Amino acid sequence: MPRMFAAGPKRAAADAYEQGRSSGLQQGYMDGYFRGKSQGIVNRVLYAPTLRNLHVLFVSSGKGFPYSPIDEAIIATLHTMVSQVTVSDAKQDVAAEASRTRPDLVLVLDGMYMPVEQMDAIRSMGLRTAVWMTDDPYYTDISVGWIHHYDYIFTLELNCVAHYQNLGCAQVHYLPFGAFPLHYRPIAMPAAASRDIGFVGTAYPKRIRFFEPIMDQLMRHRTFISGNWWERLPGYARFSNRIEVNKWMGPAETADVYNSAKIIINLHRAVDDDDINQNSGRIPAASPNPRTFEINACGTLQLVDEREDLARFYTPGIEIETYRSQSELLEKIEYYLANDQHRKDIAHRALERTYGEHTYAHRLNTLLSVIFP
Template identity: 35%
Template sequence: MLVKKQAFSAAAEKGYLLGYEQGLRDGACESLVRLIQPAAPIKHDVCILYIPQGFEAIDQGILEALRQSVREVHVADSKQMAEQASLIRPDWMLVLNGLHVFPENHLEQIDQIRAMGIQTAIWFADDPYVTEETITIAPRYDAVLTHELSTVQLYLDLGCRSVHYMPLAVHPGWFKPMRVEEKYRSDICFIGQAFWNRVELFDALAPYLAGKRVFIAGGLWDRMKNYSMLKPFIRMGWLPVEESIRYYNGAKIVINLHRTTEAGSDNRNTLNLPGRSINPRTYEIAACGTLQLTDQREDLPHYYRVGLELDTFKTAEELQSKMAYYLKHEDERRAMALRGLRRTLQEHTFTTRVQQLAAVLSW
């Protein structure tokens, strides 16, 4: 009986401490979000026809920002771009990415729209992983925006006259701090496809992660040599955005590992352009008020202060060491995550980014 009471008491104390830590985090995030009230965006006197890619969180973030930032916004499916442009007669048509689900006559439609005197812009969100395709698309548009530094010169060399580096951002109406149920909580979380560089990393980390509370989601994870060791923690397949947000909020640490850019079965990048810029997941994790450990990209320091607003790693050994450290240092982990949240809300929302886009396109 005494052993049972002691076990119950230990479990209750552990539960209390976990609840206390979670409460501190939730309360601090709520206070910070209330404190940061962004200024109303400048309203530009233009009509925009927006063509979504189907990247739900990005499309909705851009659309919400456009509605705040321009006089008039319309949305059309890529199959009816030219038809809708002829009816609406927008000042600009803005296309996200222009890949995957776009019709075979995509570029013919762009030619028709430009012939109407309507300005066209494409914002590439998959660079540099599909440059075999984007090099045929970019020259057909009036303006090219890319979130990847390494492809700017590529499009200029193709003869594109208006090329702009335009990083992505986050939709703070979706990705935000929130209280979540126990089932969403973890020590360490990773959400994404198992590209080969990720397989290599998680194979190396598997013995360490097997002793932690872990959540991994995405496809192709059965490529791992140590798949059986981590299988209980892996949710195979696509994870809805709303679920990803909850898992980010419930994690103590979220790993962000950019996919490899090397040409091969996972990429269409025969030019082997490097990845110099950060992915949208960088902003999304930070916007949830959770500590992020990410691999290094060249322009990361332009957007976050490494060691203050998030932290980085180069090797599996360094990542394991930092995970062990931050799991033991709750206050330091929470403070860093809060600083990352503040920076994101102040500088990296789609409302801010669309204002920057409007400036470079002279809306």
């Protein structure tokens, strides 16, 4: 009898082991299939633009990180699109470089640190100039100081097109950022810890007010947050083991986090956070932020707060999911964690749309087509 009694727990343990092993193998197979399909989509739809016989002098933002990855994306992409690229920055004598090399276009990212006297000198040479605005509409109070010194204005915010036109700029064009495939792409084996939900971003005041009431519900899952200032969250100490604070993550680490999660939350910054913005005209934001494209480029389901112009880029419910409140966000998190295949299907459609339409190569091709029709 003692032997028979002992056999029961042993058999139960063996059965539990086999069940866990079988479940793990099945989960591993499904995850491998999902990531393999993601890579197949990238290989099939990656956009290769036509090479143009142009010389572009690119002037980086001069702001350093976190703007430098955008500089890198534009420079690397231009090298695949035009016959010659010269790189400078706002701290150098760009006018002298333009006089020496005589480029077809001087393209400036952001323009905040670029002396307007330099741009006036370049335009006096008869050279085309353009600026691609990085922070619209959040700093429109100060951008008025330099936008009139360029032939072409490109803005990532739809509502700033009319704003700049009303200020007297003749050539204003809507051009959001996109995804850079060398930075944001599916990863077969992410190094970051596996998670159900992830959020990457600075703890702006309105983000804190949005997340604070739902932290308990979010943390019932494997939820991790990364970004500056999250120690300001009331009750931060309770969740500090899953909140990484005061760290700017580069593209590689950010992409790794995106790939490690089943769901990534995207919450846009608010236009009326007066402590951090310079937008006294309260120009509303209609356009998706750059993170929208970068998350989707990793093949991960994105839950993003609604913006008016989002549907121009992704079809809600088909290629991306949206929310309008904390309760709707929580409801959709529960749904997609319980409906794995639906989550993966949307993520794959977003990945295909991103690589097919929303890379920096697409955006720069549009920019060059406007200037050199």
